[in-house]
Amino acid sequence: MCTKDVMVQNQVGLHSRPATFFIQKANEFKSSIWVEKEDRRVNAKSLLGVLSLGIVGGTSIRILADGADENAAVESLVHLVESGFAD
Secondary structure: OOOEEEEEOOOOOOOHHHHHHHHHOOOOOOOOOEEEEEEEEEEOOOOOHHOOOOOOOEEEEEEEEEOOOOHHHHHHHHHHHHHHOOO
16 A cells, blocks of 8 residues: 655645546556545545545645555656646
């Protein structure tokens, strides 16, 4: 299992458009991937799950992955979040 914390950089957070980019990136990997905010964990490949966390700019989230490409999945998603979803 690979885990990394990241601060959401963009002002609006993970609303529908950035969340869609996030989910599309997560779906490029075979690993099971989750996003945690505080005490809630959701499937990172689920738009409704990610939106249900209500992630706003300045929020710290944890990205977790378990599987064959877990390290690449976490690093790629962390990079996407840190870039403000510019990739």
